Amino acid sequence: MTGHVVALCGGVGGAKLAHGLVLALAPSELSVIVNTGDDFRHLGLYICPDLDSVLYALGGVADPVRGWGRADETWTFMEALKGLGGESWFQLGDRDLAVHVERSWRLAQGSTLTEVTAHLAQALGVAVRVLPMSDDPVRTRVLTVEGWLDFQEYFVHRQCRPAVRDFAFAGTEGAAPQADALAALERVDLRAIIICPSNPFVSIAPILALPGIRSAIQRAAAPVIAVTPIIGGKAIKGPAAKMMAELGLEASAAGVAARYADLIDGFVIDQEDAGSPPSAAVRIFSAATLMRTVADRLQLAQAVLQAADTLAL
Amino acid sequence: MTGHVVALCGGVGGAKLAHGLVLALAPSELSVIVNTGDDFRHLGLYICPDLDSVLYALGGVADPVRGWGRADETWTFMEALKGLGGESWFQLGDRDLAVHVERSWRLAQGSTLTEVTAHLAQALGVAVRVLPMSDDPVRTRVLTVEGWLDFQEYFVHRQCRPAVRDFAFAGTEGAAPQADALAALERVDLRAIIICPSNPFVSIAPILALPGIRSAIQRAAAPVIAVTPIIGGKAIKGPAAKMMAELGLEASAAGVAARYADLIDGFVIDQEDAGSPPSAAVRIFSAATLMRTVADRLQLAQAVLQAADTLAL
Numbered sequence: 001m002t003g004h005v006v007a008l009c010g011g012v013g014g015a016k017l018a019h020g021l022v023l024a025l026a027p028s029e030l031s032v033i034v035n036t037g038d039d040f041r042h043l044g045l046y047i048c049p050d051l052d053s054v055l056y057a058l059g060g061v062a063d064p065v066r067g068w069g070r071a072d073e074t075w076t077f078m079e080a081l082k083g084l085g086g087e088s089w090f091q092l093g094d095r096d097l098a099v100h101v102e103r104s105w106r107l108a109q110g111s112t113l114t115e116v117t118a119h120l121a122q123a124l125g126v127a128v129r130v131l132p133m134s135d136d137p138v139r140t141r142v143l144t145v146e147g148w149l150d151f152q153e154y155f156v157h158r159q160c161r162p163a164v165r166d167f168a169f170a171g172t173e174g175a176a177p178q179a180d181a182l183a184a185l186e187r188v189d190l191r192a193i194i195i196c197p198s199n200p201f202v203s204i205a206p207i208l209a210l211p212g213i214r215s216a217i218q219r220a221a222a223p224v225i226a227v228t229p230i231i232g233g234k235a236i237k238g239p240a241a242k243m244m245a246e247l248g249l250e251a252s253a254a255g256v257a258a259r260y261a262d263l264i265d266g267f268v269i270d271q272e273d274a275g276s277p278p279s280a281a282v283r284i285f286s287a288a289t290l291m292r293t294v295a296d297r298l299q300l301a302q303a304v305l306q307a308a309d310t311l312a313l
Numbered sequence: 314m315t316g317h318v319v320a321l322c323g324g325v326g327g328a329k330l331a332h333g334l335v336l337a338l339a340p341s342e343l344s345v346i347v348n349t350g351d352d353f354r355h356l357g358l359y360i361c362p363d364l365d366s367v368l369y370a371l372g373g374v375a376d377p378v379r380g381w382g383r384a385d386e387t388w389t390f391m392e393a394l395k396g397l398g399g400e401s402w403f404q405l406g407d408r409d410l411a412v413h414v415e416r417s418w419r420l421a422q423g424s425t426l427t428e429v430t431a432h433l434a435q436a437l438g439v440a441v442r443v444l445p446m447s448d449d450p451v452r453t454r455v456l457t458v459e460g461w462l463d464f465q466e467y468f469v470h471r472q473c474r475p476a477v478r479d480f481a482f483a484g485t486e487g488a489a490p491q492a493d494a495l496a497a498l499e500r501v502d503l504r505a506i507i508i509c510p511s512n513p514f515v516s517i518a519p520i521l522a523l524p525g526i527r528s529a530i531q532r533a534a535a536p537v538i539a540v541t542p543i544i545g546g547k548a549i550k551g552p553a554a555k556m557m558a559e560l561g562l563e564a565s566a567a568g569v570a571a572r573y574a575d576l577i578d579g580f581v582i583d584q585e586d587a588g589s590p591p592s593a594a595v596r597i598f599s600a601a602t603l604m605r606t607v608a609d610r611l612q613l614a615q616a617v618l619q620a621a622d623t624l625a626l
Binding site for chain 2 (some may be wrong): 042043045070073074077078079080081083084085086093094095096097098099101102104105108119123124149207
C-alpha cells in the first residue's frame with residue numbers, strides 16, 4: 001500500500017516508533033507531528049525536549065544507553081555551571097546545548113520554530129518532515145495535589161512525584177496548528193494516522209488540543225491507529241501508568257484505548273497483553289511494542305502499518 | 314605604605330598584573346576596573362572578554378598554555394555547533410560557556426553587570442573588587458581602511474588584519490562610570506592608580522572615555538603609574554604595536570607613555586629597554602615586565618607599587 005503516513009508523537013518512546021517508520025517508508029511518505037507542550041525557557045535558552053528527542057532518534061545521534069539526549073555527550077558545561085551556582089536541575093549536555101543555543105538564536109532572529117526545526121533536521125541528516133505541532137507557544141501545566149506546576153517543574157524538577165489531578169494546555173485557544181501538519185492530516189492520499197506510544201496526557205493530548213487537529217483526524221478517511229505506551233499495566237517509560245492510577249483510570253492498554261475512543265479505528269497492544277485483549281469498540285492488534293533495538297523499531301512500524309492497511313480494506 | 318590601589322585593565326596582559334597585585338595586597342586594598350568596550354552579544358549570549366580574562370586570572374582558572382579562556386577546557390559544544398551550521402568564528406569552550414550563559418541569564422533577569430560580576434567573582438573565589446567600567450553598554454568600534462568594524466569583528470573574525478585609522482567608543486556619552494569604580498578613584502586613602510600593560514587604544518582608552526574617569530585620575534593626589542605593554546618595539550601580545558605603526562605613532566614604550574602624558578606621574582618600561590629610556594616628562598622606572606610565571610606577576614606588581622610609593626615621597 002502507498003500513500004502518506006502521519007505520526008503524532010511526544011519524546012523518547014514515540015520517537016522510537018517514528019524512527020521505525022522512517023526505516024519502513026520513503027522520506028516523502030512520512031510526516032511526524034511533535035508535541036511542543038513541554039517546550040520551555042531555561043537559563044534564557046529555548047528548549048524543545050520532544051522535538052529534540054525525535055530529531056536525535058531520527059538522526060541516529062540519540063544516546064542508546066541513557067535513553068535521552070545525545071550520544072558521545074560530555075558534561076563540562078553543566079559541571080562548570082554548578083561551580084558558578086547556576087541552576088542544575090535540568091541536565092544540559094555540551095552537545096545537546098549546541099542545539100538549544102542555535103535554536104534560541106535563530107528564533108530570536110525571527111525564524112519560526114518550523115523553520116528552525118527544518119534547519120536542525122537537515123543538519124542532523126533527517127530527511128522526513130518533522131513538524132512542531134504549532135509555531136505558537138502552548139504550555140502544558142499539571143494540576144497536582146500541591147497545585148498547578150509548569151510541566152518541566154513537575155516532570156524533571158519534581159520527578160513526577162506529586163499526584164496529578166488534571167492537565168491544561170495554556171495557549172491552545174490562540175494557537176494555530178502548524179500549517180503543514182494540518183495539511184498532512186487532510187491529504188487525500190493519506191494511508192494512515194498513527195498515534196505513537198507516547199504519554200496520552202502530556203504528549204498526545206496537547207497536539208489534540210490544538211484547534212482543528214482533532215476534527216481533522218476524525219474526518220480523515222484513512223485509518224487512525226494508536227500504539228499502547230503501556231504493557232502489562234506498566235508504562236514502558238515515564239509516568240503514564242502512574243498518572244492513570246492517580247486520575248482514577250484503569251492503568252492499562254485498555255485505559256489508553258478508551259481515551260482515544262472517539263479518534264481511533266485500531267489499537268495496537270503488546271503481545272504480552274494479547275491473552276486478555278481490552279474490550280474496546282475498536283479493532284485490537286497485538287505486536288512486540290517494546291523497542292529495545294533498531295530492528296525492533298522497524299518491526300513494530302511494519303506491524304502498525306500492516307494493521308492500518310488491514311483496517312483500510 | 315598602605316592605602317587603596319586602583320588598577321585599570323583590559324584582558325590577558327593587564328589581568329596578569331592585576332593577579333600580581335592580588336598576590337601583593339590584601340583583598341580590601343585593591344579595586345580592579347575592567348574595560349567592557351569589547352563586550353558583545355554572540356548567539357544571543359552576553360560575552361565580556363576582558364572581565365572574563367580578569368576573573369579567570371584572579372580565580373586561578375585561566376588556561377596557562379593557550380593564553381585565553383579556562384584551564385581544563387573541552388570543546389564539545391563548539392564541535393556540535395559547527396555540525397549544526399552555527400557561527401564558529403568565536404571559540405566558546407564548554408567551561409567558558411557556563412559563564413556566558415549564567416551571566417546572560419542573570420542580566421536578562423534584571424541584574425546589573427556589576428552584580429553579575431560580583432557573583433561570578435565570588436563563585437570563582439576572587440576576593441578583590443572586580444568592577445566593570447560601567448553598567449551601561451559602551452561598544453568599541455574600529456575605523457579601518459575597510460571602514461568601521463565592531464571590535465570583535467575586527468579583533469577575532471578579521472584577526473586585526475585591516476589597518477586601523479581611528480577608534481570610537483559608542484555609548485560613552487550616555488554611560489555612567491561604575492559608581493564604586495569612580496568612588497575608588499576618589500578615595501582619600503588612595504595609594505596609587507595603576508594603568509596595567511593593556512592595549513592603550515582598545516583596553517584603556519574606553520575606560521578613560523567614560524565621563525568623569527579621566528578628570529578623577531587627574532585630580533587624584535596619589536601617584537598614577539602606567540606599565541608598558543610594549544617591549545623592544547613589540548607588543549607582548551595583541552595588536553598594540555601594529556596599531557601604533559598604522560596610526561603613524563612611534564611603536565615603542567615612549568609612544569605609549571606619550572599617550573598617557575596628561576595622566577601619569579610615572580611609567581614603567583621593560584628592563585630590556587632600560588638602555589634607551591624614553592625622553593618623557595614623567596619619571597621612568599624599569600622592571601621585568603614580561604610575566605611568564607605567577608612569580609613574575611608578583612614581582613612586577615611589587616616593582617610597580619614600589620615605583621608608585623617612590624613617586625609619592
